[in-house]
Amino acid sequence: MLQTCISENNLNVFISFDDKIYPCCMTANQLPERGVAMNGRNLKEVIDSGELNDLYYDDLKNNTPIKFCVETCGK
Numbered sequence: 001m002l003q004t005c006i007s008e009n010n011l012n013v014f015i016s017f018d019d020k021i022y023p024c025c026m027t028a029n030q031l032p033e034r035g036v037a038m039n040g041r042n043l044k045e046v047i048d049s050g051e052l053n054d055l056y057y058d059d060l061k062n063n064t065p066i067k068f069c070v071e072t073c074g075k
Contacts, residue, residue: 013043013052021046023056026072 014025020035021043022028028035036051046052059065 013047015043021052023052027056027068030068030072031066 012024014022014028015038016022016028016032016035019038020028020032021038022031022035034055036046036049036055038046041049056066056069060069
């Protein structure tokens with residue numbers, strides 16, 4: 001079930017006005033320090049870097065999401 005939610009086909013990202021990438025707009029709004037800076041990279045390069053995985057997606061896969069995600073989305 002959780003695996004379906006975070007499958008490759010269902011991953012989304014939010015790019016903020018200051019070129020930081022987040023898994024959703026809610027995290028961008030509430031956790032600005034947990035964004036991944038593009039630093040001149042394109043979106044694929046940032047995704048391939050694994051930085052979003054380290055900050056968010058690995059925890060979702062391991063069923064240990066950050067508190068904010070649980071409170072906001074219930075996952």
